[in-house]
Amino acid sequence: MKAHTILAHPHLVRAVRNTLAAGGIPDQDLDDAVADVQLRALERMQLEPSPRELAGWNTLCETLAVVYAADARRERELRGRFEVPLVGDVDDYADGEAEEAEHRVDHRRLAELLHTHLAEMSLPDVAFGILDGVANGMKRVDLSKEVGLSAVAVQGQLATLRRGFRARLKAQAPGYLASRVPRRPVRCRNGTRGK
Numbered sequence: 613m614k615a616h617t618i619l620a621h622p623h624l625v626r627a628v629r630n631t632l633a634a635g636g637i638p639d640q641d642l643d644d645a646v647a648d649v650q651l652r653a654l655e656r657m658q659l660e661p662s663p664r665e666l667a668g669w670n671t672l673c674e675t676l677a678v679v680y681a682a683d684a685r686r687e688r689e690l691r692g693r694f695e696v697p698l699v700g701d702v703d704d705y706a707d708g709e710a711e712e713a714e715h716r717v718d719h720r721r722l723a724e725l726l727h728t729h730l731a732e733m734s735l736p737d738v739a740f741g742i743l744d745g746v747a748n749g750m751k752r753v754d755l756s757k758e759v760g761l762s763a764v765a766v767q768g769q770l771a772t773l774r775r776g777f778r779a780r781l782k783a784q785a786p787g788y789l790a791s792r793v794p795r796r797p798v799r800c801r802n803g804t805r806g807k
Contacts, residue, residue, distance in 0.1 A: 618669045619650045627670055628677045635681020645680060652676045729780045742769050 618624065625646060632645045653673050663669045730743075738759050745755040756763045 618666060619653060619673070621666060621669075624666065624670050624673055628673045631674045631677035632681055635678060636685050637681055645677075645684070649673055649677045649680050652680065725780065725784060726777060729777055733776065739769055739773065742766055743773065746770065 628646050628649050629642055632642055632649070633639070637645045650673070653669070653676055656672070656676070663672055738761065741759045742755060745758060750758070752763050752766055756766045759766065761769070
C-alpha cells in the first residue's frame with residue numbers, strides 16, 4: 613500500500629483523532645489537526661524509512677499526534693499569558709473619543725505650561741513677535757522682515773525658546789509630555805536629515 617492510502621485508512625484516522633481529542637485539541641480543530649499529523653507523517657517518511665504495516669503507521673501517527681497536541685497546548689498557554697482581554701464594549705472605542713479627550717488634556721496642560729514658562733521668562737518684545745508669527749504660520753523670510761531681524765537671528769531665537777521650553781517640560785513633566793512634543797528634524801547642507 614502507498615503512504616497516502618494508509619494515512620487515509622479509517623482505523624488510522626480514528627486513532628489519530630481520538631489521540632488528539634484526548635490531548636486537548638478542541639472538536640472544531642480536530643479535522644485540521646488530523647491533516648497536520650498526516651502531513652508530519654509524510655514529512656517524516658522523507659527522513660526515515662516508512663513502516664511496512666498499518667500497525668507501524670498507527671504507532672507513528674499516534675506518537676506524532678501526542679507531540680502535536682503537546683505543541684498546541686504549549687502554544688495556547690503561551691498565548692494566554694500575553695493576550696489582554698477587551699474591557700467594556702468595543703463600540704465605546706470605535707470613534708476614538710477617549711483618545712481625543714486624552715489629546716485635549718495633553719494640549720491644555722502643554723498650553724498652560726508654555727504660558728507659565730513665557731510669563732516667568734523676561735522675553736524681549738521681538739521674541740513675542742516671533743512666537744506670534746510662527747503661531748500664525750508666517751514664513752521665516754516674512755517674519756524676519758516684520759520683526760526687523762535676519763532669518764538666521766529669527767532661527768536662533770526660536771531655537772533658544774524651544775530649548776528652554778523642552779528643558780521645562782523635562783523638569784515638570786518628565787517622560788510624559790516630553791515624549792509627545794515632536795522634535796523637528798535638522799536639515800544638513802547635503803540635504804540629509806540629522807538628529
